Every structure is written in structure tokens, then in C-alpha cells.
Amino acid sequence: MIFPGSNCDYDTLYVLKEVLNQDAIFLWHKEHDLKNVDCVILPGGFSYGDYLRSGSIAAFSPLMQEVKDFALSGGLVLGICNGFQVLLELGLLPGAMLRNKNLKFLCQFVHLRVDNEATPFTNKAKKGQVLKIPIAHYDGNFFSPPDTIQEIMANNQIVLRYSDARGQLSEEANVNGSLESIAGLINSAGNIMGMMPHPERASEALLGSEDGRIIFESIIKGLG
Amino acid sequence: MIDRKILEEHNLTPDEYEKIVELIGKEPNITELGIFSLMWSEHCSYKSSKVHLKHLPVDGKNVIQGPGENAGIIDIGDGLAAVFKIESHNHPSFIEPYQGAATGVGGILRDIFTMGARPIVLQDSLRFGPLSSAKNKSVMEGVVSGISGYGNSIGIPTVGGDVYFNDCYSLNPLVNVFALGIVKKDRIFYAKAEGTGNPVLYVGAKTGRDGIHGATMASAEFGEDLEQKRPNVQVGDPFMEKLLLEACLEVTAKDLIVGIQDMGAAGLTCSTTEMASKSGTGIEIDLDRVPQREEGMTPYEMMLSESQERMLIVAKKDKVQEVREIFLKWDLDAVIIGQVTEGGRLKVSFEGKTVVDIPVKAVIDLCPVYEREIEVPSYLESATQLEPFPQPENFNQAFLKLLSSPTIAEKEWVRRQYDHMVQVNTAFSAGADASVIRIKDTNKALAVTLDGNSLYAYLDPETGGKIAVAEACRNLACVGARPIGVTNCLNFGNPEKPEIMWQFQETIKGIAQACRTFGIPVTGGNVSFYNDTEGISIYPTPVLGIVGMVDDMKQITGPAFKEGGDILILLGENKNELGASEYVKTIHQKEKGIPPQIDLEEEKRIQDFCLEIISLGLVESAHDVSEGGLACCLAESSFLSDKKTGLSVNLRDGIRSDAVLFGETQSRIVITSKNQNHQKILDLAENKQVKAAIIGKTGRDRIVISHGETKLIDIPVDEALKAWRNAIPEIFSIK
Numbered sequence: 001m002i003f004p005g006s007n008c009d010y011d012t013l014y015v016l017k018e019v020l021n022q023d024a025i026f027l028w029h030k031e032h033d034l035k036n037v038d039c040v041i042l043p044g045g046f047s048y049g050d051y052l053r054s055g056s057i058a059a060f061s062p063l064m065q066e067v068k069d070f071a072l073s074g075g076l077v078l079g080i081c082n083g084f085q086v087l088l089e090l091g092l093l094p095g096a097m098l099r100n101k102n103l104k105f106l107c108q109f110v111h112l113r114v115d116n117e118a119t120p121f122t123n124k125a126k127k128g129q130v131l132k133i134p135i136a137h138y139d140g141n142f143f144s145p146p147d148t149i150q151e152i153m154a155n156n157q158i159v160l161r162y163s164d165a166r167g168q169l170s171e172e173a174n175v176n177g178s179l180e181s182i183a184g185l186i187n188s189a190g191n192i193m194g195m196m197p198h199p200e201r202a203s204e205a206l207l208g209s210e211d212g213r214i215i216f217e218s219i220i221k222g223l224g
Numbered sequence: 225m226i227d228r229k230i231l232e233e234h235n236l237t238p239d240e241y242e243k244i245v246e247l248i249g250k251e252p253n254i255t256e257l258g259i260f261s262l263m264w265s266e267h268c269s270y271k272s273s274k275v276h277l278k279h280l281p282v283d284g285k286n287v288i289q290g291p292g293e294n295a296g297i298i299d300i301g302d303g304l305a306a307v308f309k310i311e312s313h314n315h316p317s318f319i320e321p322y323q324g325a326a327t328g329v330g331g332i333l334r335d336i337f338t339m340g341a342r343p344i345v346l347q348d349s350l351r352f353g354p355l356s357s358a359k360n361k362s363v364m365e366g367v368v369s370g371i372s373g374y375g376n377s378i379g380i381p382t383v384g385g386d387v388y389f390n391d392c393y394s395l396n397p398l399v400n401v402f403a404l405g406i407v408k409k410d411r412i413f414y415a416k417a418e419g420t421g422n423p424v425l426y427v428g429a430k431t432g433r434d435g436i437h438g439a440t441m442a443s444a445e446f447g448e449d450l451e452q453k454r455p456n457v458q459v460g461d462p463f464m465e466k467l468l469l470e471a472c473l474e475v476t477a478k479d480l481i482v483g484i485q486d487m488g489a490a491g492l493t494c495s496t497t498e499m500a501s502k503s504g505t506g507i508e509i510d511l512d513r514v515p516q517r518e519e520g521m522t523p524y525e526m527m528l529s530e531s532q533e534r535m536l537i538v539a540k541k542d543k544v545q546e547v548r549e550i551f552l553k554w555d556l557d558a559v560i561i562g563q564v565t566e567g568g569r570l571k572v573s574f575e576g577k578t579v580v581d582i583p584v585k586a587v588i589d590l591c592p593v594y595e596r597e598i599e600v601p602s603y604l605e606s607a608t609q610l611e612p613f614p615q616p617e618n619f620n621q622a623f624l625k626l627l628s629s630p631t632i633a634e635k636e637w638v639r640r641q642y643d644h645m646v647q648v649n650t651a652f653s654a655g656a657d658a659s660v661i662r663i664k665d666t667n668k669a670l671a672v673t674l675d676g677n678s679l680y681a682y683l684d685p686e687t688g689g690k691i692a693v694a695e696a697c698r699n700l701a702c703v704g705a706r707p708i709g710v711t712n713c714l715n716f717g718n719p720e721k722p723e724i725m726w727q728f729q730e731t732i733k734g735i736a737q738a739c740r741t742f743g744i745p746v747t748g749g750n751v752s753f754y755n756d757t758e759g760i761s762i763y764p765t766p767v768l769g770i771v772g773m774v775d776d777m778k779q780i781t782g783p784a785f786k787e788g789g790d791i792l793i794l795l796g797e798n799k800n801e802l803g804a805s806e807y808v809k810t811i812h813q814k815e816k817g818i819p820p821q822i823d824l825e826e827e828k829r830i831q832d833f834c835l836e837i838i839s840l841g842l843v844e845s846a847h848d849v850s851e852g853g854l855a856c857c858l859a860e861s862s863f864l865s866d867k868k869t870g871l872s873v874n875l876r877d878g879i880r881s882d883a884v885l886f887g888e889t890q891s892r893i894v895i896t897s898k899n900q901n902h903q904k905i906l907d908l909a910e911n912k913q914v915k916a917a918i919i920g921k922t923g924r925d926r927i928v929i930s931h932g933e934t935k936l937i938d939i940p941v942d943e944a945l946k947a948w949r950n951a952i953p954e955i956f957s958i959k
Contacts, residue, residue, distance in 0.1 A: 198645070
């Protein structure tokens with residue numbers, strides 16, 4: 001899906017089509033048609049310049065009504081980076097993003113531990129597996145009120161956590177300061193996921209890692 | 225009435241004013257005067273540099289567009305071309321670091337996509353004063369945030385560049401921004417205004433009062449009043465530019481327009497006059513139709529505004545509707561404000577009255593050209609004398625101190641604020657000798673590097689110019705790329721000072737010689753004069769942006785050691801050259817001496833050889849020896865390796881030990897090879913008359929370097945790495 005200001009739209013399409021040989025198309029934010037897709041991906045970028053608040057204006061795009069209906073009826077929706085922020089703004093996922101703890105934009109490879117492998121987005125990973133995937137964001141410091149985070153934990157909704165290369169959690173590995181080191185989160189129904197790291201940037205060896213493919217390959221596997 | 229005071233405010237001399245009157249056959253009104261003041265400013269007209277710039281080689285068989293357009297263009301095969309340019313945004317970045325740097329990024333990107341190319345690379349060359357000063361720190365923080373804020377949002381990867389620190393930049397930091405885009409060869413657009421009656425469209429952001437006189441400001445020295453110039457700095461909106469980029473590329477993908485030009489420095493004035501001048505036509509526009517952000521703007525303000533994210537398009541008469549629909553899709557203004565005319569005049573109307581009526585030729589082609597006075601600087605004699613100094617008692621300590629000097633220390637603090645991965649093409653960004661960006665749908669990659677050591681240029685500008693080119697090309701050779709084109713940003717002091725003009729002339733001489741030796745054309749660039757504040761000029765700072773081609777992606781080679789037990793080979797030789805080195809500056813607090821000398825032919829042989837052995841698959845890693853000398857070069861290859869592989873090196877050159885370790889002798893590359901390949905490399909080297917010698921081995925977890933029988937450096941990799949890695953973050957950490 002393309003919002004004005006999306007900038008990982010081409011990257012995601014490229015990986016799906018050229019690297020993974022999937023049938024993928026762009027959806028334009030002003031339209032009202034999901035064109036029968038099996039899965040909607042909200043890409044990274046700076047939708048509407050991230051003015052007002054990251055992802056807040058994109059949540060009101062015309063096509064988002066259809067995306068919301070699709071998601072609430074069980075359709076697969078993945079929000080990457082800015083797409084995650086949009087899902088939070090829509091209320092499809094719980095919580096909110098604060099500015100990174102060092103108050104700077106961060107673009108770097110991080111390690112992620114798969115804490116929940118029983119999702120449509122991680123079914124090809126093993127529990128505890130560590131993935132090397134980059135982040136690139138200003139506002140990725142996940143936060144929620146105490147009762148919400150308790151619910152998230154109780155429902156096993158944390159899918160990916162910032163960790164070190166061996167899968168250990170630490171303040172140092174939690175680069176942006178996220179509550180519970182949350183990097184990827186799923187809704188309780190298990191069909192809507194948001195993640196700050198960019199799997200499309202880690203899908204070719206040339207770019208330093210192929211670990212991101214596991215996210216897309218999981219979706220493909222689930223869809224049969 | 226135009227009086228002397230008004231002329232001074234417009235940075236025009238009485239002689240220039242007389243010439244204007246003669247050329248247009250009347251006394252100009254204030255708006256017309258404003259137009260001349262912009263277009264005849266040093267920034268827009270190159271009036272002091274033109275006579276020297278013509279010495280640069282600009283031809284080559286792959287050159288599609290040389291200097292004179294928005295950017296240079298080089299044919300890269302597969303029906304594609306690379307469009308690239310570097311530009312300075314020094315003056316605004318000192319007054320208002322965040323916006324100055326941000327709009328620098330915005331401006332250079334428009335230069336690229338106005339030609340129909342999608343930008344795929346940004347790089348920056350930054351120069352700041354020492355970080356011991358709070359002011360310099362805040363300028364650096366602001367500049368880096370500005371670049372990050374703009375580049376990240378618009379989604380073009382900022383892949384490195386360089387950062388140097390020197391006192392001379394305390395009152396005059398440099399922000400040079402490079403951008404490169406890719407275009408299909410048959411879809412290149414130029415700043416043309418052809419076809420009488422074709423409509424002139426204004427697209428993009430609305431016009432406000434920001435940036436009035438920006439180009440004039442960039443063409444004068446700063447005094448104590450510089451804080452008052454803050455309103456002259458434009459404000460950037462990367463989201464608007466992203467929309468403009470997508471809309472323009474959609475328009476240029478189809479046959480809808482005749483020409484397109486961005487409104488950067490000098491805004492509407494520059495775009496209208498340049499487009500008409502290039503086509504020998506005229507343009508008339510009606511300012512009442514210009515989308516405006518503020519009320520009550522005068523014609524003077526509208527013509528001189530440098531509001532960002534705007535473009536001027538000359539559309540085909542019957543395609544206007546289609547063009548407007550594309551801009552509407554992206555929620556952008558696209559308004560017909562005038563048309564192309566015959567007769568070569570710029571006519572501007574406002575509220576039904578003609579407010580500007582002048583010949584375009586007078587504004588563009590007949591601008592005065594100056595052959596400024598030249599004089600050898602008086603500082604040279606004493607500055608090139610380096611008094612004797614002792615060698616360090618403890619080489620380990622000197623080594624650590626050098627690794628943590630900000631010019632040499634790791635710049636990850638800067639790099640990770642830039643999105644250097646978006647567009648999924650980045651094979652290498654900062655850290656490597658050059659950044660490497662793959663070209664999708666081909667087996668090729670482009671390599672890009674920026675380089676320029678101003679202390680060398682200060683002490684010997686001709687050599688400094690040569691080395692800037694040679695080192696940039698050497699960086700390319702290390703990643704496996706051959707140079708294909710050059711853009712340069714020449715940052716100097718006040719050209720009305722004869723000593724500055726001497727520095728300029730000599731630097732160009734050096735750059736021209738080196739470009740001829742390497743057979744690479746200069747396709748454009750930018751001159752930034754008047755980098756003086758309160759009478760102090762910066763060191764002459766040529767920044768060379770050189771683009772290279774990797775023909776086969778498999779050849780991409782990095783600076784990081786691969787495995788322990790690999791053989792370390794030095795191409796080139798160590799000499800007793802310590803003048804102008806980072807070592808002498810950091811350890812002995814002297815910015816003096818004769819900089820390293822360079823034999824361009826030898827340099828070329830070594831680079832060609834490096835490329836050859838890389839293409840034969842004999843090289844595991846390659847890294848160029850530059851600031852900090854051989855010791856820092858070796859250490860960096862260790863720091864960048866996955867396993868932090870150490871090294872053990874023994875050198876036997878009969879020269880001073882500090883020169884062996886830290887001297888900055890040119891034409892040196894350190895490579896590693898597998899044990900079974902090293903003899904092949906040495907044999908080939910002998911054959912090609914390239915000096916090559918085994919100096920040691922990689923392995924273990926210590927950095928050990930001996931000279932003859934003496935162990936000079938013996939230190940754990942981790943300890944050295946800490947000094948290198950933590951230096952800059954510690955300076956910026958909040959205590």
C-alpha cells in the first residue's frame with residue numbers, strides 16, 4: 001500500500017516480486033479497492049511526512065477503511081516500521097511509540113529473538129531463533145500502560161524482541177528503549193502484526209543478511 | 225532611485241551597475257536590480273572562477289552532459305545513465321545548521337530529479353571546528369540532524385561521505401552535499417524553454433518570503449551581524465519534496481513536457497532566465513498567478529524568494545491537462561503562470577502592470593567575468609617549515625590518541641542517524657573506502673566517494689588538488705571500482721583577496737592534472753567562495769566526488785580482514801613524509817610542513833594493479849592508507865572485520881619509526897590474500913612495475929607492529945577499538 005510519503009513501498013514490492021517471485025501489487029491510498037489481495041502490507045516511510053505524529057494522518061487515508069474491515073474479518077495485515085505506527089494509530093494494535101531513548105534517528109542492524117513462532121508471520125522460524133534485521137526509525141520506543149502490557153504478555157502477543165546475537169535481552173541490546181524490548185507485536189486474534197525492523201532490507205546476502213525473508217516466507221507458507 | 229546604499233545591499237559594484245544600465249538601456253527598477261544582483265552574484269554567475277575552471281578536462285566518450293546543466297551525466301551502459309552533482313550549503317548551515325543542511329539536501333536532489341533521474345545516493349562532506357567547543361558541537365549536531373531529517377524522510381539513502389575537524393572551520397563549517405540518480409538514456413530532461421506559446425507551469429510548494437537573497441548572502445563574507453541573516457535561510461519540507469519527486473518522475477516518464485528546471489538558489493528569477501537563455505527564447509509570467517503562502521508579497525519578494533520544493537515546467541501545449549492531473553494526484557499545485565515568447569526577454573507582470581522587462585541575455589550571458597589578482601601567500605614560507613620534533617616515547621599511547629582524534633575516529637554516531645539502507649541497494653556504506661550501490665536489474669554496481677584534505681591544500685594547493693583526486697580514485701580501486709566521472713565542490717575564501725585566488729588557481733591545476741592522468745572527465749560541480757568570517761578564511765578545501773563502476777558485483781571488495789592467517793601485502797612504499805599529517809597535528813600540535821608528494825603515473829599503476837588482482841579474485845580485503853598512516857589503516861581493517869581479527873606486521877624501511885607508522889605517504893594500499901595467492905600477486909606486481917611487499921599476517925587478537933627489531937605497537941584489538949569507537953559518542957554523551 002502506498003501513502004504519500006511512503007518510501008519503502010518499492011523495496012517491499014521488489015523483494016516480494018524479484019527475490020521471492022510472488023504476485024504483488026501496489027494499492028493507492030486514495031482508492032477504495034483492495035483488489036482481492038491475500039495479505040496487505042503497510043510499508044515503511046514517512047507517510048504525510050510523519051507530521052503531527054508518526055502514522056497518525058495515514059490512518060485516515062480513504063483506503064484504510066477497507067484495510068480495517070479486511071483486518072477485522074481476519075485478513076492478514078503486516079505493518080513495517082511506519083506501517084506499524086499506522087496500525088497503532090488505527091487501534092488495530094495496542095500501545096504507542098515514543099521517540100527513541102537516545103532521541104536520535106537510528107539506522108543499524110539489530111538482533112531479534114523470535115518469542116512467538118506460532119503466527120502467520122513467523123511460522124517458518126523456531127522459537128528463540130535470532131534474526132539479524134535492520135531498523136531505521138525515530139519513533140520506535142514502544143510504550144503502553146501497565147494493564148495493556150500485562151494483557152499483551154498474557155496473550156503471548158510479543159512476537160519479536162530486541163536481543164543480542166545469542167538471544168539475550170539487555171538494556172544495551174534494546175537500542176530504542178522499547179517496553180519489554182518489543183520489536184514486533186501481534187493482535188490477540190493473530191492476524192495483524194506490526195514490526196519496527198525492516199525485513200525487506202534483509203532479504204539478500206548482498207545487503208548483509210537474508211534473515212528478513214523468513215517473515216515473508218512464513219506469510220507465503222501460511223497462504224499455501 | 226537606485227543609490228549607492230541600495231547597490232551595497234545588493235552586493236553590486238558601481239561598475240556593475242553601469243554595465244546593467246548599458247545592457248538594458250534604462251535605469252533598472254528595484255525588482256530588475258534584485259534579479260541582476262542574484263544572477264550576477266558569485267554563487268550564480270561563477271564570475272571569479274570561470275577563467276580557471278576552463279582548465280578542467282570535461283570530455284570523455286561516456287559523457288552525455290558536462291558542466292552547465294543542473295547535473296552532469298555519464299553513460300553507464302544497459303541503456304542507463306548516472307546523473308550526479310555536488311553542491312555546497314556552507315553559509316546557511318552556519319547560520320541555521322538544521323535547516324541549512326536540510327535544504328542543501330533538498331536542493332541537490334532537485335538538481336537530479338529535474339533531469340528525469342530517480343536519486344539513489346546521497347553523500348555529505350562535512351567540515352567542522354574542533355569538538356572541544358560547545359558551539360561547534362551544536363553546529364555538527366544540527367547539521368547531522370538536518371541531513372538525517374530531510375534525507376531519511378524522502379527515502380534516499382545517505383551512504384557516508386567524510387567528516388574532518390579543524391580550527392579553520394569554527395566560524396565557517398562546510399556542508400557539501402552529493403547526490404546521484406539513475407535515468408534511462410532516452411528519458412533525460414533539460415532546462416529548456418522551447419516552442420513559442422508553450423505554457424510555463426509553476427509546480428510544488430507555495431512561494432513565501434523565506435530565503436530572499438540567499439544566493440547574495442552566499443557571495444559575501446560574514447561579519448558580526450551574521451545572526452541577523454537567519455531569515456535569509458530557507459526552510460525545508462521533505463514531505464513536499466517527496467511528493468514533488470514522485471510527481472515529476474511520473475511526468476518525465478511520459479512525453480508531456482519540453483523542459484523542467486528547479487527553483488533553487490534565486491528561485492523564479494533563475495529558473496525563468498536560465499531556461500529562456502538556454503533556448504534563445506523569452507518568457508513572460510504573471511505573478512498574480514503564482515501560488516503564495518503569505519499575503520501582500522511584492523514582485524521583488526516573489527522573484528527573489530528561495531522557498532523550497534518548487535519547479536518550473538515548460539509543458540507541451542496540448543499536454544497541460546495531463547501534467548496537471550499527475551500533480552493533482554499527488555495533491556500538488558500546478559498552475560500556468562506564463563508562456564514561452566520570442567524575442568529573448570523576461571517580462572513579468574503584477575496587478576496588470578509590467579514590473580520587469582529585460583533581455584535574458586544581459587542577465588545570463590553578459591554577466592561580467594573577472595580575472596582576479598593573484599599573489600603567492602605570505603604564510604607559505606614559514607608554514608611549510610616543520611621544525612624538528614622528537615618521536616613519541618610510547619608508541620602505543622600515540623597510536624591510541626591518534627585513533628581517537630575525531631578526524632580518524634569512527635563516525636558511526638553520524639552514520640546511524642542517516643537511513644543508509646532504504647531502496648535496498650546498499651552493499652557498502654561508510655566504513656568502506658567507498659560506498660557501493662547495486663544497480664537493480666543489472667550485474668553492476670556504482671561506487672561513490674568524497675575526498676579532500678584541506679591541510680594539504682593549504683600548504684601546497686597543487687599537490688592538495690592532485691591528492692584529492694588520487695585518493696578518491698584509490699578509494700574506488702579498493703572496492704573494485706574504476707573511476708568514470710568527477711564532480712567537485714571548491715570551497716575557498718574571499719576571491720577578492722589575491723592569496724585566495726592563488727590557492728584557487730593552484731588547486732585547479734592539481735585537480736586538472738590528476739583528472740587527465742586518470743582519464744576522467746569533470747562533469748560539473750560548484751564553487752563556494754567567501755568562506756570567511758570576521759576576516760578569517762578557511763583552508764582551501766576542494767572536495768572531490770568521484771563515481772566509479774563495478775562491472776561485476778562479485779568483485780566488490782571491502783576493507784575488513786576476512787580470516788586469520790591471511791597474508792598482508794603493502795602496495796607502494798613507505799617514505800619519510802610527516803608534514804601536514806594528522807599525527808603531527810594531533811601529537812605534536814603543528815599544522816605545518818610539506819604535505820606528502822605524489823607521482824600520478826605511479827599512483828595510476830598501483831590503482832590499475834589493485835583492480836586487476838581484485839578482478840582475478842586474488843584479494844580478500846583492500847584498504848587505502850590515508851590520514852593516520854599505515855598503523856591506522858591496518859587497525860581499521862581489523863576493527864571492521866567480523867571477528868575483530870588482529871595482525872602482526874614487521875616493517876624494515878630505513879626511515880623514522882613515526883613516519884613508518886603514521887606518515888601519510890600517498891599511493892599505498894594494504895591488501896590481504898590467501899596464503900596460496902600471495903606469490904601470484906608478487907609476481908604480477910613485478911611484471912607491472914608495482915612495488916609490493918609482504919609486511920605480515922592477520923590473526924590472533926592483538927595489533928602488533930614492529931620496525932626492524934623494535935616492537936613499536938603491541939595492544940589488544942579490543943582496547944584500540946574502544947579508543948576508535950567511543951571517541952565521538954563520548955564527546956556527545958549527556959553527562
